[in-house]
Amino acid sequence: MTAALTARGTATLGIDISALAVDLTNARGGLALQRSVFDDVPGEGRWSHLLLADGNIGIGGDPALLLRRCGQLLAAGGSILLDVDPPGSGVLVERVRIERDGHSSGWFRWCWVGAEVLPDLAVPAGLAVVRTWLAADRWQAQLVKKR
Known part of the structure; x- marks a missing residue:
């Protein structure tokens, strides 16, 4: 992308x-x-848009922490586009690993976030949910950093 x-x-x-x-x-x-997104990132506090595609709201297994970090990266009024799980899914945190072609990664924490949970996670991070929608069988959301 x-x-x-x-x-x-x-x-x-x-x-x-x-x-x-x-x-x-x-x-x-x-x-x-x-x-890591939690390390120093060039342009911190000046980005207009962030993209958490393909379920990357799950990074680190702590969506509240990730959204707070994203809020630090964004300029005032900046937005986050992200994939979420369908409404009613809640929050699921698990330890997972990636397996492919006979190889496995180490175990790491990952989470899945339902669309209905986003407001509770966004507000403490200084973000607001602008909208959620279904496109091509995938739930999407747009968050905006409050000014």
Whole structure:
């Protein structure tokens, strides 16, 4: 997504703890750094938009902490677009690992967040839920940092 947005002329920065993900993004013409979103990020407090696609609200297994961090990265009035689970799903936190082609990652905390829970998580982070919607069988949400 970072490379695609860059190709459209949008200033973007991808962040991932995976060296492979960063290498692939950079090879495709995007700009990505290998680090955690909880580490120092260039432009902190000045980003207009953040994208938590593909369930990345689950990063770290603590959506309240992640949203607070995202609020620190955003400029006033900035927005977050994210995927969430369907309304009624609540919050589920588990330890998971990725398995592929006979290889497994280490265990890590991950969570899934239902759309109905977002207001309770957003408000303490200085964010407001603008809207939630269903598109192509995936629930989406837009949050905005309060000014």
